[in-house]
Amino acid sequence: MTFVDDVREAVCSIPAGAVASYGDVGRRVGVGARQAGRAMSLLDEGVPWWRVVYADGTPPFCHGGRAPVLLRAEGTPMRGARVDISRARHQWRP
Secondary structure, eight states: OOHHHHHHHHHHTSOTTOBEEHHHHHHHHTSOHHHHHHHHTTSOTTSOGGGEEOTTSOOOOHHHHOHHHHHHHTTOOEETTEEOHHHHBOOOOO
16 A cells, blocks of 8 residues: 555545644655645545645645635535634544
8 A cells, every 4th residue: 555545545534524734644644744735636536635724724726726615515614714723623543
């Protein structure tokens, strides 16, 4: 299994209404935030990419800027254009 597969698994485990930062995903799979972001660019459209945000809660602008709409549709807590990361951050079990 490659680290790209690990990133896919981590992102797919984030439930609707929750988010993780690129750094959170990277720590989960043992790589840096930039490496996690690069791996995410290799994932298929079926992976819930919109649930991975920047550390300050800013959604990614890829895929035509659809992330905020998808996050709101899932009931993710937002503060304006950003995710309320303190309320929405996913906590993985060890």
